[in-house]
Amino acid sequence: MEDASKTAPSPPTLHDVAREAGVSVATASRALNGSARNVRSENVRRVRAAAAKLNYEPHLSAQAIAKGSTRTVALVVGDVADPYFSAIAAGVSGAAEEAGLIVTMAVADRSPDRELEIVRTLRGQRPRVLIIAGSRVDGTDTRAPLIEELEEYRTTGGRVIMISQRDLPFATVTVDNHGGARRLAHALARLGYRRYAIFRAPERVRTSTDRCAGFLAGLRESGAGGAPPVVVEAEFTRSGGHEAARRLLERGYEDVEAVFAVNDVMAIGAMTALRESGVVPGRDLAVAGFDDIGSAVDVVPPLTSVAVPLKEAGLRAMRLALSPDDRAAEERIATHVVVRESTPVLRPSG
Amino acid sequence: MEDASKTAPSPPTLHDVAREAGVSVATASRALNGSARNVRSENVRRVRAAAAKLNYEPHLSAQAIAKGSTRTVALVVGDVADPYFSAIAAGVSGAAEEAGLIVTMAVADRSPDRELEIVRTLRGQRPRVLIIAGSRVDGTDTRAPLIEELEEYRTTGGRVIMISQRDLPFATVTVDNHGGARRLAHALARLGYRRYAIFRAPERVRTSTDRCAGFLAGLRESGAGGAPPVVVEAEFTRSGGHEAARRLLERGYEDVEAVFAVNDVMAIGAMTALRESGVVPGRDLAVAGFDDIGSAVDVVPPLTSVAVPLKEAGLRAMRLALSPDDRAAEERIATHVVVRESTPVLRPSG
DNA sequence: TTGAAAGCGCTACCAG
DNA sequence: CTGGTAGCGCTTTCAA
Numbered sequence A, B: 001m002e003d004a005s006k007t008a009p010s011p012p013t014l015h016d017v018a019r020e021a022g023v024s025v026a027t028a029s030r031a032l033n034g035s036a037r038n039v040r041s042e043n044v045r046r047v048r049a050a051a052a053k054l055n056y057e058p059h060l061s062a063q064a065i066a067k068g069s070t071r072t073v074a075l076v077v078g079d080v081a082d083p084y085f086s087a088i089a090a091g092v093s094g095a096a097e098e099a100g101l102i103v104t105m106a107v108a109d110r111s112p113d114r115e116l117e118i119v120r121t122l123r124g125q126r127p128r129v130l131i132i133a134g135s136r137v138d139g140t141d142t143r144a145p146l147i148e149e150l151e152e153y154r155t156t157g158g159r160v161i162m163i164s165q166r167d168l169p170f171a172t173v174t175v176d177n178h179g180g181a182r183r184l185a186h187a188l189a190r191l192g193y194r195r196y197a198i199f200r201a202p203e204r205v206r207t208s209t210d211r212c213a214g215f216l217a218g219l220r221e222s223g224a225g226g227a228p229p230v231v232v233e234a235e236f237t238r239s240g241g242h243e244a245a246r247r248l249l250e251r252g253y254e255d256v257e258a259v260f261a262v263n264d265v266m267a268i269g270a271m272t273a274l275r276e277s278g279v280v281p282g283r284d285l286a287v288a289g290f291d292d293i294g295s296a297v298d299v300v301p302p303l304t305s306v307a308v309p310l311k312e313a314g315l316r317a318m319r320l321a322l323s324p325d326d327r328a329a330e331e332r333i334a335t336h337v338v339v340r341e342s343t344p345v346l347r348p349s350g
Numbered sequence C: 001t002t003g004a005a006a007g008c009g010c011t012a013c014c015a016g
Numbered sequence D: 001c002t003g004g005t006a007g008c009g010c011t012t013t014c015a016a
Helices: A014-021 A025-032 A041-054 A060-067 A083-098 A112-123 A143-155 A177-191 A206-221 A238-251 A264-276 A310-322 B014-021 B025-032 B041-054 B060-067 B083-098 B112-123 B143-155 B177-191 B206-221 B238-251 B264-276 B310-322
Strands: A072-077 A102-107 A129-133 A159-164 A171-175 A196-200 A230-233 A258-261 A286-288 A305-307 A330-333 A336-338 B072-077 B102-107 B129-133 B159-164 B171-175 B196-200 B230-233 B258-261 B286-288 B305-307 B330-333 B336-338
Touching: A014 A025, A014 A041, A025 A041, A060 B060, A072 A083, A072 A112, A083 A102, A083 A129, A083 A310, A083 B083, A083 B102, A102 A112, A102 B083, A112 A129, A112 A143, A129 A310, A143 A159, A159 A310, A171 A310, A177 A206, A177 A258, A177 A286, A177 A305, A177 A336, A196 A206, A196 A238, A196 A264, A230 A238, A238 A258, A238 A264, A258 A264, A264 A286, A310 A330, B014 B025, B014 B041, B025 B041, B072 B083, B072 B112, B083 B102, B083 B129, B083 B310, B102 B112, B112 B129, B112 B143, B129 B310, B143 B159, B159 B310, B171 B310, B177 B206, B177 B258, B177 B286, B177 B305, B177 B336, B196 B206, B196 B238, B196 B264, B230 B238, B238 B258, B238 B264, B258 B264, B264 B286, B310 B330
Parallel strands: A072 A102, A072 A129, A129 A159, A159 A171, A171 A330, A196 A230, A196 A258, A258 A286, B072 B102, B072 B129, B129 B159, B159 B171, B171 B330, B196 B230, B196 B258, B258 B286
Antiparallel strands: A102 B102, A305 A336, B305 B336
16 A cells, blocks of 8 residues: 655656566666666566656656756846847757757846856756857956856856857857948948948947947948948837937938948837837838848838848757867858848939 | 866865865755754855855755755747747746746747647656646647646646636636737727728637637627628738738738737738738728737837737746645736727727 | 765666 | 666755
8 A cells, every 4th residue: 555645745756667667776767768778678668658657757857966967058148028039049949959958048138247147056057058148248347257157167068159249268159240230331332322320239239339340341341431420329129229219310310311220129119219200211211220030021111131040040059069079169140131121222323 | 185087077066165164065055055044154154165266056956856846947938939928938037037946948839749748848857837828729639638747747746837828727827818809899899990800820729719709709799780700810920910911812801991810920910911912001901919019019000909918927927836825826917908000090980 | 053874866887 | 688776966854
């Protein structure tokens, strides 16, 4: 008769399965997981049957501690609700599940301090892989401690992968922000635009800064000797873009033909703000963004942007992590310009 | 002299910390985590210092197995890249981090089979809480096994929370789909609309079906004796909406004044499809959606929708999970109609 | 207030 | 091929 204890029953253990199957735990373990082949097939059957009957599920923590390694990949994102990050998360999660890994996700709220804190506690999980997605931010005092933390993690067998820019000495999936913005500038110049406004995030947000620099470089190369662009600084979010547009309208936009917002959510927020003030995007003022998020084709007019295969970036990050190659590799994600109606031909090219 | 072993160094353990601090592991454990107060403060200091010096981070798996419980909450979503789910994920993750819990995320690809499989393997993590977000799907043969799996999980101390509709015997955060759609129908009727098309997902997707039913009920109550709505069935995604609109156009839409799409991504996809065919949404054909996702205000015309506080749903789910109350509670998330320009006044009300 | 030691569930080594 | 058993890193009695 079973000991009908009154305490909360606990899930069946390998012992239970072994007993049920009439074999030792060792055999049960081998049959279910370990080096499978060294078990008489009869016993494999019995163990499997017992496991199924008891609805046994191995205790991952126990396995982790016994084997000395987990099957976990930890993902740090700036903000899940932002399509930029959720696309990356989708890629990572897809590749991870394919590889039989479990994803744990932490949200850093775009704060470098929070990011550091998260990385620290994440180490407690002893994840196989640690993927950090999110723009590097210059001039914070968390840079050094973060590097130290990650360095140590790597020393003890972990794999670090960054997604964004190559700023820290770890394997990185970089997005070609500079090149994409540069080519966008060329494309706009070809359409006849000469005078620009740029909606950018604060200087220290690297992604924004890289895109700006690329855009400016592209402008110079196009020989558009026009006045330097009007620069409006705001948050790296939809509402940041909205606000930037309002500020531009306040100032007056007679001297600008096109706005380059450093990401699509800003561009979309800006378009809405323009429209709210009776300025028709694409007709009265051209707008271009960056990222080519899904909704770029659903706004009006459809948004010219620079496509960044974010989901693929997530996939590649996982693949990089799983590759045997140990060193701080760099994997470059190409970007390409997608011209849509938000930047119509302004001056027919000669 | 340290044993400079050649194998990959492993992270410091509690033993290392104890040795460094000159106390026993037991004391070190108590100082760092356990019942803190029974340690001489001098020793607490020493242990803390040692831990900091070694950059010690407790091995969560080891703690889990020693304590017999984890600090993990497992979240199952249909698709992270969909704003519906990423909003929920944001809510869950926010509340979890606040409670010091770690979130592990799995993506079911909207497949009930995958969902079941995930739940099964997730049990191996022994999470404290298991949150399943995603529409219930009728008529699958996974329902019974899913219930069994979850039941067992609960028996062994886990908390199950569903987000969507109350279909399974577990605590649920339900979204008032029926009521919201019903009130949307009232609102549209008040604006003068009489003849509708409905873009819905297949019958078995409960969320879609509930919204349809609510909408139809609202129509009846409004006494709009018009012809029954034209129903177009498509996928529950943006491209489903796009396709539904195309099919409606093919068929001809002279007899419909407004489209109700059962979610915003469908509605937005539909608007784009309409526009691609030269049909101006809001002028030639009104469109309304459901969920009030962020981009509803950024499309043109801004989309009439039913607001569902998804992030809050995630928060509430976590809160429910953490509440002592054990039984299958139900927490209702209210929804409310937001009328925007995609459904302008059609017939001035009398 | 402390330390020794017995586990937690599982794997892997070592004998048979 | 199989079973016994020594850990894995940590918590938690139990005595001291």
